[in-house]
Amino acid sequence: MSPADGAASAVRAEAAASGPGTAVRRPSPLWTLSLFRSELTVTLRRWRTLALLGILAVLPVLIGIAVKIETGGGDGGGGGDGGEGPAFINQITNNGLFLVFTALAATLPFFLPMTVGVVAGDAVAGEASAGTLRYLLVAPAGRTRLLLAKFAALLVFCLLATLVVALSAVLVGAALFPLGDITLLSGVTVPLSEGLLRALAIAVAVAVSLVGLAALGLFVSTLTGSGIAAMSATVGLLITVQIVGAIPQLDVVHPYLFPYHWMSFADLLRAPVPWGDILANAGLQGVYAAVFGSAAWARFTTRDITS
Amino acid sequence: MEHRPSTSRNKAMRYAVPVAVAAVAAAGVGLVPALADSGDPDLPDITAQELITKIAESDVEQLSGTVELSSDLGIPGLDAASDGGGLFGGHSGGPEEKGEDGGGDPAQGGTDSPADPAGRLTGLLAGDHTLRVALDGPERQRVSVVEDAAEYSLIRNEGELWAYDSASDTAFHAELPEHPEGGEEHGRGGPGSLTPQEAAERALAAVDDSTSVTVDGTTSVAGRDAYVLAIAPKDAPDSTVDAVRIAVDAENGTPLRVTLDARGEGDPVVEAGYTKVDFGKPSAELFDFTPPKGTDVTEADELAEKHGRGMNGLPEGLDGLPGLPGADGADGLGESAEVIGEGWDAVVKIEGPEGLAGGELNSREAQPLLDAFSERVSGEFGEGRVFSTTLVNALITEDGSVYVGAVTKDGLLKAAGTD
Structure with missing residues (x-):
């Protein structure tokens, strides 16, 4: 166990060339767990990942400042132009918590999934093009477990990316706008604590929305030996699917596309919460994860690794 | 072992896994609705008269549920207004309807507040809509129009009528007269007028000698067994109406679905029915509305002064909402x-x-x-x-x-x- 662990660690040090010190690695009896931990640290230490998370954190600031400037002169008298711009943007001036929902609604169609696509596409193909994949496979962890560890790290990244947006939005919302009891979409007023709880639930729902794309990206990543190719293919797929989803003549296929239920997170702001769409979203993401996860497994465990 | 490059047979078997998973998922999509549709329920025979009595005697006052409303009236202006205009504006509107939008927007025209029911409810006349309904006696009712990431709610609590439009964060307020129209239970024009119950009552009010009323089998609506009451024109060769069908809950006589079929049209022209219904007492908080701080509130009185409309600010045409012809017409x-x-x-x-x-x-x-x-x-x-x-x-x-x-x-x- 521990010599193998050391081997993986050495490989990691090579992969994460940017960091001065390698990860502090306590010996763990659970192979998969330590593999998962090393995957996660490697992912989170990449400059690319940090830059993406940084941009995600800045977006709520931009939205918050824009809304503040726009309504600053008019004394915050809630705009009358319903339906313009991202969802919930009209409510921000009255309650800063709505910045969380606006920021997630604004980033979910494109930016959040793009970051996931970049990280997922890089997961296997990136190692292959850096030449580190075969060293990883030297360790007797097995390809299945390595893939599982990579997928788990990817899921954590989905949640982390969403939480970065949400947290940044809460802070900006609290700094620029009043916080208080929150009026749900249905007109029911709930205390701020429940509002925060619902915001957390929404962040989780948004993270779940990204699972399907993460699995798809992981599969694409096992197909090629070039990290750039895998990333651009995944992001390209995302854009294609979003375009197909926007064409009304193709509405027959829409329910089977992974972004179909993405906006269902807004249902968590209704009273009582209609769970139908949220569960349908989770189910759809689960199917994508199962299909493309197993496809990635079939590909990864049977292919010749030469680099 | 598992990580060793495998034989081609092994490889094929592994690739069979995702294919099998996809096949199971596809089969699930196809089979689940087929299995859920277990056919029409067997219920004891009932005459049309008994069924009408059942509806009349129904004492259901508490209910919450989801209503799917769809209408295809073939009116170009209305279709464009609801799809491209104010009601579902922005992100969800289908671009193909935009061209017909030029002549102004009847759903919004002439009103100052996006929360004003007069404009908003006209939009329900066309297209597909999901409503959420909660009733707790004649005094407390609410109907919400579910939109993408937004909701338009009409809330009646005793003498107060509130409308809240979350997309524009605006509200509308009206005081209702104490007991409108004497003893009538559901205040006409209140939120309750959008429910299948009201539509059924209007259809039944139109029944006279020129109409045939029959029991047209049974059906299942929102998981509940129901009888179907068919109201059809008799000796009216020129009528465009084929029949109005009302699905009535077999247990408590609540109309659960109303459909209006036109002659020569396959799909119902108008359909309003519950997809989910619960006869328990809805949560009391649903009927409490306090406008959020900073929200624009339009008072009905002010609006009435401006536009010379009725005190309660509701559109006159609301009574005729599902477009039922006959007695109410004129x-x-x-x-x-x-x-x-x-x-x-x-x-x-x-x-x-x-x-x-x-x-x-x-x-x-x-x-x-x-x-x-x-x-x-x-x-x-x-x-x-x-x-x-x-x-x-x-x-x-x-x-x-x-x-x-x-x-x-x-x-x-x-x-x-x-x-």
């Missing part, structure tokens, strides 16, 4: 209306403003537009134009008279000719 039309014929073949004649036909109808600029959605006709009434929709046809004659009825074009021309 109610809101005022004194200038005259009914020609009777029963389902009835046509309403309205004296329009003088010179309407001679002026605007024949002006050169209006010509292409008029030709696009009306048809030139002539007869004993002189020259005119017919505007056709799936259910209702209207004729505007040269002298400015308007004939409207839920009758076929030929029936309409005949009625206008005998006038």
